[in-house]
Amino acid sequence: MATAPSTIHVEILRQSTPDAAAVTERFAIPYRPNMNITSLLGEIALNPITADGAPTTPITYDSNCLEEICGSCAMLINGRARMACSTLVDTLIKEHPDKPISLAPLSKFPVVRDLAVDRAVLFQNLKVVKAWVPIDGTYDLGPGPRQFPQTQEARYPLSNCISCTICMEVCPQFSEDTNFVGAATIAQARLFNMDPAGSVLKEDRLRALAGEGGIQECGYAQNCVEACPKQLPLTEAISITGREVLLQQVKDLFTR
Numbered sequence: 001m002a003t004a005p006s007t008i009h010v011e012i013l014r015q016s017t018p019d020a021a022a023v024t025e026r027f028a029i030p031y032r033p034n035m036n037i038t039s040l041l042g043e044i045a046l047n048p049i050t051a052d053g054a055p056t057t058p059i060t061y062d063s064n065c066l067e068e069i070c071g072s073c074a075m076l077i078n079g080r081a082r083m084a085c086s087t088l089v090d091t092l093i094k095e096h097p098d099k100p101i102s103l104a105p106l107s108k109f110p111v112v113r114d115l116a117v118d119r120a121v122l123f124q125n126l127k128v129v130k131a132w133v134p135i136d137g138t139y140d141l142g143p144g145p146r147q148f149p150q151t152q153e154a155r156y157p158l159s160n161c162i163s164c165t166i167c168m169e170v171c172p173q174f175s176e177d178t179n180f181v182g183a184a185t186i187a188q189a190r191l192f193n194m195d196p197a198g199s200v201l202k203e204d205r206l207r208a209l210a211g212e213g214g215i216q217e218c219g220y221a222q223n224c225v226e227a228c229p230k231q232l233p234l235t236e237a238i239s240i241t242g243r244e245v246l247l248q249q250v251k252d253l254f255t256r
């Protein structure tokens, strides 16, 4: 970076309760190289004073792993859905040297407080498509069925989903009007449909994706695949699963 600033200016959209009005608070943080957004929020927690000198409370946000694995720290950073732990302050300064860094909660999920949102809808959707391998009991089931290396290779990228919900945040179809389950849920249905043990629930998953808020709501905007921090092949998973849902519907027409 050519010239590092001595102070980082940050604007944060805050909300003390789910129903409270949102307010913007401004902070001026001494610059240190190699900070990420999480460490910036940590600096505020150490000294919760606004840029005007008013005492305030530390910012509430979710975070856990600090290495883009747990998926909890997604938020709007300069208007774009990204992970706080992997977004570097130096990069943001380079992108917009003259603008303060803006932080806001994801816009499509209920705010719990400040930058923490309730993303339970993703986990409800994963239940709808039975995104798991069913096991019968807790006793030793022996080794699982073998997988072809080609199947493992196709499944591995889908297994990298960290449930951050960024794909849902950026999707124009993900709203209360459509109840669209979103790209992550479809990708996980594909992941478990390809599992030799998980595929026993494949028909249930495909039927669930044919229902309300299912795969037909996808408008192929492709925002999801561009925004996913783990580069999941979301559009490929959606188109393959879309074909399988259609085939399942035709099959059910003649056999049920």
Ligand code: SF4
Pocket (backbone or CB within 6 Å): 160, 161, 162, 163, 164, 165, 166, 167, 168, 183, 184, 187, 227, 228, 229, 230, 231, 232, 234
């Ligand atoms: S598919 Fe990508 S963007 Fe969506 S929840 Fe998983 S990791 Fe996040």
Ligand code: FES
Pocket (backbone or CB within 6 Å): 062, 063, 064, 065, 066, 067, 068, 069, 070, 071, 072, 073, 074, 083, 084, 085, 086
């Ligand atoms: S803190 Fe776990 S993904 Fe950012």
